[in-house]
Amino acid sequence: MARKRSVFFHTIQPLMLFKGSRRRWLTQTGLALLTAFLCTVFSPILTAVFPVTYTTQSPASHTVQSENSVQQGKALYEAGQFAEAVKVLEQAATAFGASGDKLNQAMTLSNLSLVYQQLGQWTEAEDAITQSLNLLKNDDNSKQRFAIFAQALDVQGRLQLARGQTQAALSTWQEAAKIYKQIGDEATLTRNRINTAQAMQALGLYHQASKTLIEVQQSLIKLPDSPLKATGLRSLGNILRIVGDLNTSRDVLEQSLAVAKRVQSPIASGETLLSLGNTALAQGKTQLTLGNTTQAEKQTQAALKYYQQAALVAQPTTRIQAQLNQLSLLLENQQFPAALALASQIQPEISKLSPSRTSVYAQINYAQSITQLRQKTNTDNPSWLDVAQMLSGAVGQAQSLKDQRAESYALGTLGGLYEKTGQFSEAQNLTKQALLIAQTLEPQDIAYQWQWQLGRLLKVKGDIKGATAAYDSAFKTLESLRRDLVAMNPEIQFSFRESVEPVYRGLVDLQLQSKGNAETMQYNLTQARNVIESLQQAELNNFFRSPCVEPRVTIDTALGQDKKAAIIYPIILPDRIEVILTLPGQKELRKYTTAIPREKVESTVASLRKDLLQVEQTFQVQEQSQEIYDWLIRPMSGELTKNEIKTLVFVLDSELQNIPMGVLYDKQQQKYLIEKYAIALTPGLQLFEPKPLQKVQLNALTAGVGEQRFGFPALQNVPRELEEIKSEVPRSEELLNQKFTENNLQNELKSDPFSVVHLATHGEFSSDPEKTFILAWDKLLKVREFDSLLRVSESSRSSNIELLVLSACKTAAGDKRAALGLAGVAVRAGARSTLASLWSVDDQSTADLMSEFYRQLNNGVSKAEALQLAQLAVFKKENSPYFWAPYVLLGNWL
DSSP: OOEEEEEEEOBTTTBBOOOOSOGGGGTTGGGOOOOOOOTTSOOOOBOOEEEEEEEEOOOOHHHHHHHHHHHHHHHHHHTTOHHHHHHHHHHHHHHHHHTTOHHHHHHHHHHHHHHHHHHTOHHHHHHHHHHHHHHHOSSOOOHHHHHHHHHHHHHHHHHHHHTTOHHHHHHHHHHHHHHHHHTTOHHHHHHHHHHHHHHHHHTTOHHHHHHHHHHHHHHHHHSOSOHHHHHHHHHHHHHHHHTTOHHHHHHHHHHHHHHHHHTTOHHHHHHHHHHHHHHHHHHHHHHHHTTOHHHHHHHHHHHHHHHHHHHHHSOHHHHHHHHHHHHHHHHHTTOHHHHHHHHHHHHHHHHTSOSSHHHHHHHHHHHHHHHHHHHHSSOOSSOHHHHHHHHHHHHHHHHHHTOHHHHHHHHHHHHHHHHHTTOHHHHHHHHHHHHHHHTTSSSOTTHHHHHHHHHHHHHHTTOHHHHHHHHHHHHHHHHHHHHHHHHHOTTHHHHHHHHTHHHHHHHHHHHHHOOOOHHHHHHHHHHHHHHHHHHHHHHHHHHHTSSOOOOOSOHHHHHTTOTTEEEEEEEEETTEEEEEEEOTTOOOOEEEEEEOOHHHHHHHHHHHHHHHTOTTOHHHHHHHHHHHHHHHTGGGHHHHHHTTOOEEEEOOOGGGGGSOGGGOEETTTTEEGGGTOEEEEOSOTTTSOOOOOOSSOOEEEEEEOOSOBTTBOOOTTHHHHHHHHHHHOSEEEEEEGGGOOHHHHHHHHHHSOOSEEEEEEEEEEOSSGGGOEEEOSSSEEEGGGHHHHHOOOGGGGGGSOSEEEEEEEEEOTTOTTTHHHHHHHHHHHOOSEEEEESSOOOHHHHHHHHHHHHHHHHTTOOHHHHHHHHHHHHHHHOOSHHHHSSEEEEEOOO
């Protein structure tokens, strides 16, 4: 009698891979979703894969027993009891091997690899999947073998992604996809392609990832309604959230919910409602970053509603997760009475969970929320002792499960609780225990948290040397993870400023406080500068949600290119501004300190930014900007004069990126900084190699939209601007209005390696890459498209665009981090230099400035000097900074 066997794939955040041996799981637990919505617990996000069934001859009794063991292993896996699952699956694999059943042995070993991955036992996971694949490499051309082989490849791809081998994961999944096509398994192929799209996104291949996801969506919609279709759409919606396409994520998840309701699947409905809540939460955080508080509140309320609905229909695990997310959101929005009421409902539900990783994480999550609740209100129930006992219980449960990752997380969280209650010795002891375990896991994605926590504890105790060493360890761990951090944890893009950036800033703070001899002081200054460079790169990687920003040159190489340029690093710390100055030809760095609260810096910069947008506010601009001049420039002015500096290159920090440095005002000399120096900005010296403009005649591709388009007003002087550029750069090609399309732009760039690309059109820079764009005639060109659109073939780097000019652009109103979008455009475009405006001004002034800029470039001066002279030419006609100040040069200033 033939026996049906099924192969199941699940992920744990939101789905994890597994196989079973009973067809009835298709309609029961095969669709269960084990969620772990903990921002600080990292796990690659993979999608579910549809089951594949195959038939074999009637097995012997010991094989039936082995199948039952696989069934039991699956149940233990889904319950989060990984150590027990390992024992059962190892026994099953051995039994299948003894009976010569290679297919079932390979299937079991693939599952075993998944469990090892959950435990962070990467060597064992690698060995298991390698054995599985080796067993499947034979001459058996049956559909059964091909199906198991493809799914084993999916497991291997997941392991590779988890270990940061993104390109290898992509190749492995693509190999699996070929097999799915060969055996006609369209359903499983769809799931495979979602994983493939995620790997593409992590590699920065946005066009390919987007195209793949669109095709996947179309394939899913064509399927008949079923719980599996609901699961597939939910998985797609989750991936779209990760890659930052939040609106499409919401649309796809709504489709998933509609299918789940039509097939009357409460399990699928509950899990999709949880996902919809997570997407609404992400949308709210994005709107808040952009300064849209009304929209942020609307999305927050939507998230709360989704979580409440999920809790009503979901199974216990998903219900508790929805309630925990809801509790966290209530606390974040200071809805304390509602949070208190919900907290009292959650506690007894958590106690009913059977021991598992899910239970451990739920206890930790709940304890963290209760800690916040106690800190923000006067409630004393539960007590600190109750919270500590819950976390101690989580530690014990993790130990009984032999789950080291969960144990480390529970110990570290308990240490954090003691830190908050002032019990620093106990906190330090627990933190060290958590760190010791975390350092044995691979990747060390939670180790940095305990290194950072240890650094804070040592700093409180006055051990600055020890604290600096601990912070330095956390920084190095983050650097080692940087290529994988965003892909590993989708929420890190929203919590970067709370959970990653403070490590960099805390280390710089300690390094700049350190005392010692001159050699030690210079070492610390150099290290602080290097950390700030790394922070700039980490911010851009976080902006793109992809590890696409990597150093191109060394700092020393960049510094040696210009003998008249000084490099200035202003660093905003909680109680002061530190400025590190690098002078040409001098290894010794200089540091200038101004005691000023961060809040004062932020308010002054915000006020100046507001005044700059008003033509008549020149006096107010001078009053505000002279304060910033006194903080940043006046302390070093003597050194700048002494060394005959002509150009200032700024690596700006946070809020300072939103104002042009040229507007800083020296009240004593009654001069703006632009009147004394050429000025350039860079997100980091390692990202752009400073080289003089190639000693050849400039050739330019100019493009512009002068007519009203997509709701943007007409720019009447765009034709004139392009004509004047052509008069200064005779070797020019023009794409005006209807001719300025994405395809035409790309075709022109492919046909001729232009040294200059000048785009005279509306554009906006934002801290949200989806809202950072340039207006073409046919569409909004988003920043993520710039890589493939503007970059010349990597095989011919010498022909990269020398200069990208974006006139008539602006930074998003109310977005404190909007200039990050400008830096993102500069990096993504691949141009050596980018000239852009921080706000859109009268297009006649823009045309005049651009014409003069190219005239000066043809005279042989540097790009920074050409911009300085062009701005001063406008300054003579229009005294108000509104007209001449917004233009900034990023990247190569020579």
